[in-house]
Amino acid sequence: MIVLGKIINLQGKKGELRFRPYEGTEALLAPGKEIYLKKEKNLIPYRLESFKKKGREYIIKLAGVNSTEEILFCLGQEVLFPEENLPRLAEGEFYEFELIGAIVRTRDQIEVGQVAGFFEASGKTLMVVEKDRKEILIPFEAAICLSIDAVNKLIIIDPPEGLLDLNEI
Template sequence: MITVARILRSQGKDGELRLRFSYIAPTDCSGLKSVFIGREGDLREYAIESLVPHGKDFDLKLEGVDSLSQADCLAGLDVLIPEETLKEREKDEFFLFQLIGCSVIDGLGKTIGLVKDVLSAGRSDLLVVEREEKEILIPFHESICLEVDVPGKRIRVDPPAGLLDLNEI
């Protein structure tokens, strides 16, 4: 199971939910008949009645969730789907969630850290890399991330001088 969205809040009085997708484009899971909602280990399957774009978010209507109070109970929970239900990618394409857990190495093969998360930051995504008990942000841009080997769980980077020290969080 992979997390594809988070429920932000209830929307309206008829049990609709406002959600935001993460790591994937909503079109990558189009045609889904159901989703799982909850947290890993405590999930419940719901049939989808409708999924409608609303700006950068989406309004989701689930079968059996018909009131504001029922929808409010789901606010803040994750929306998950089985990974095999995602649309096939081209040979050198991947989903952002597949970068989590990748080793980040420099041009000499020295390990910088592990990708802990991927943040959407406008034009370029940011890799949140855990390094020596700290986190650093590395722009996920072709000028910095030179090679991405998803099956090998490795990303080779050539960061500008000072970048790795500049943005420790």
């Protein structure tokens, strides 16, 4: 199972929920798709009845979720999706979530940190790299990310001078 995002709040009085997807995962969701929520150690399937964009979030309705008790159970839950249901990618392509936890090193083999996530800013994808409880934002583009190995979770970068020091201000 992969985590697509999190249910962050309820929306209105019709059993709708506010869902915040992790970057790049919203393309996997559509009405009729099956998602899962975790209750203790069990995975509970839900059919996505509706899925509407609202700003950076989505308003979703899960089939069968109508009572206050069911809605409250959903709040704060991560939305899970079976990895085997992901569309197949071409050779050399990968999903961003596959890089979470990858080690990032410079071409000189200096460890920069570990990938914690991705987000969009001004039309560019930024990679969030953490080390020693600090975050470094690195543009996720071919000019900087020279080598991406999703299987071995290793990314080699060639950052422009000063990029890694920007977060020290």
